[in-house]
Amino acid sequence: MKIAVLPGDGIGPEVTHEALRVLDALRLPGLTLFEGDVGAAGYRDHGHPLPPETLQMAREADAILFGAVGDPSCDDLERHLRPEQAVLGLRKELQLFANLRPATMFSGLEELSGLRPEIARQIDLLIVRELTGDVYFGDKGTRTTDSGEREGWDMMSYSESEVRRIAHTAFRAAQTRQNRLTSVDKANVLETSQLWRDVVIEVAVEYPDVALEHMYVDNAAMQLVKAPGAFDVVLTGNLFGDILSDLASMCVGSIGLLASASLGDRQTAHGTFGLYEPIHGSAPDIAGQGKANPMATILSAAMMLRHSFGLEDEAKRIEDAVARALKNGIRGGDLGGDMGCEAIGKAVCERL
Ligand SMILES: NC(=O)c1ccc[n+]([C@@H]2O[C@H](COP(=O)([O-])OP(=O)(O)OC[C@H]3O[C@@H](n4cnc5c(N)ncnc54)[C@H](O)[C@@H]3O)[C@@H](O)[C@H]2O)c1
Numbered sequence: 001m002k003i004a005v006l007p008g009d010g011i012g013p014e015v016t017h018e019a020l021r022v023l024d025a026l027r028l029p030g031l032t033l034f035e036g037d038v039g040a041a042g043y044r045d046h047g048h049p050l051p052p053e054t055l056q057m058a059r060e061a062d063a064i065l066f067g068a069v070g071d072p073s074c075d076d077l078e079r080h081l082r083p084e085q086a087v088l089g090l091r092k093e094l095q096l097f098a099n100l101r102p103a104t105m106f107s108g109l110e111e112l113s114g115l116r117p118e119i120a121r122q123i124d125l126l127i128v129r130e131l132t133g134d135v136y137f138g139d140k141g142t143r144t145t146d147s148g149e150r151e152g153w154d155m156m157s158y159s160e161s162e163v164r165r166i167a168h169t170a171f172r173a174a175q176t177r178q179n180r181l182t183s184v185d186k187a188n189v190l191e192t193s194q195l196w197r198d199v200v201i202e203v204a205v206e207y208p209d210v211a212l213e214h215m216y217v218d219n220a221a222m223q224l225v226k227a228p229g230a231f232d233v234v235l236t237g238n239l240f241g242d243i244l245s246d247l248a249s250m251c252v253g254s255i256g257l258l259a260s261a262s263l264g265d266r267q268t269a270h271g272t273f274g275l276y277e278p279i280h281g282s283a284p285d286i287a288g289q290g291k292a293n294p295m296a297t298i299l300s301a302a303m304m305l306r307h308s309f310g311l312e313d314e315a316k317r318i319e320d321a322v323a324r325a326l327k328n329g330i331r332g333g334d335l336g337g338d339m340g341c342e343a344i345g346k347a348v349c350e351r352l
């Protein structure tokens with residue numbers, strides 16, 4: 001079981017360290033870790049946010065454990081040299097088109113969610129976000145027009161095959177859950193979304209046991225706050241999924257709790273090759289202070305054991321340990337507590 005560990009920038013190395021502490025505590029036989037530079041760290045030491053040697057390491061691994069990238073000191077660099085290009089490059093190069101972002105309410109956090117506790121208690125949803133298409137990867141650029149005005153553009157597009165494969169992922173996920181799928185788009189305005197909707201309806205024919213509904217993204221944002229318990233699986237595109245997952249994180253209490261798996265078609269000996277990362281970023285405002293909540297990254301490591309290594313029992317053990325830690329009042333600053341990153345990592349280990 002080869003894991004490429006890419007801690008990245010800001011709080012990335014801090015939270016990754018705690019996820020590795022938890023993996024270490026499980027004493028899994030046959031685990032080999034390789035560490036690589038990405039993001040600003042990659043740019044500083046190798047001249048590129050995704051150095052070729054890091055990409056090669058990622059390709060040769062069975063799974064990637066990713067911290068976060070992003071550094072304000074890189075804001076003036078050309079776009080292809082900015083830290084964020086590392087994670088976009090990995091997703092595209094490795095064809096990790098299916099991004100799973102579960103949001104589940106943890107017992108004890110109902111009062112912290114910002115929603116009414118009786119509403120927050122019902123949250124148990126999975127966002128299935130398309131990850132290698134959309135406006136993220138279309139033609140883009142800036143120019144000065146003939147009239148001397150600056151102009152920027154990002155082309156939004158989806159091909160039928162891109163929508164079809166992520167739709168299958170979402171329908172199959174719904175079959176393992178409550179058999180309900182909400183496809184989120186902006187079909188009242190966007191051509192891309194009209195195609196999205198048509199293809200999802202076609203794919204639905206193969207899943208008669210799954211109840212499909214369609215929702216516009218603006219309404220979906222509102223419904224996630226009003227009645228999040230109504231969602232089971234949410235299928236959406238790259239940009240909408242990015243925004244809705246940050247929103248969902250605050251419904252369960254903090255962005256420091258939401259994990260993710262990014263999967264493609266490549267199989268490993270015991271599962272699917274994937275990249276695992278918290279949904280949050282490098283949090284420059286708290287970086288280097290030991291204040292980050294590592295739970296999202298710890299839960300991402302659990303997803304890695306489940307999806308890439310077929311270790312369901314061990315994944316459940318980690319998830320249970322995090323749930324019990326939260327129930328016992330283990331809280332970082334993001335949840336109104338005062339425990340630091342390392343103390344939270346150790347508290348989870350004690351409960352394994
Ligand atoms: N996958 C990634 O690597 C990824 C994801 C999102 C943002 N980014 C990058 O990260 C940088 C900062 O972006 P941002 O500020 O918009 O988003 P962010 O997610 O880094 O931070 C948003 C807010 O949430 C807080 N926060 C985030 N994670 C936390 C944690 N684990 N514990 C406690 N608090 C936490 C931060 O302190 C900040 O106040 C940018 O360069 C952005 O592009 C990277």
Ligand SMILES: CC(C)[C@H](C(=O)O)[C@@H](O)C(=O)O
Binds near residue numbers: 084279281
């Ligand atoms: C850093 C950025 C490119 C990334 C995204 O937009 O996908 C992040 O926000 C995420 O949610 O993983």
Ligand SMILES: [Mg+2]
Binds near residue numbers: 242243246279
């Ligand atoms: Mg995001």
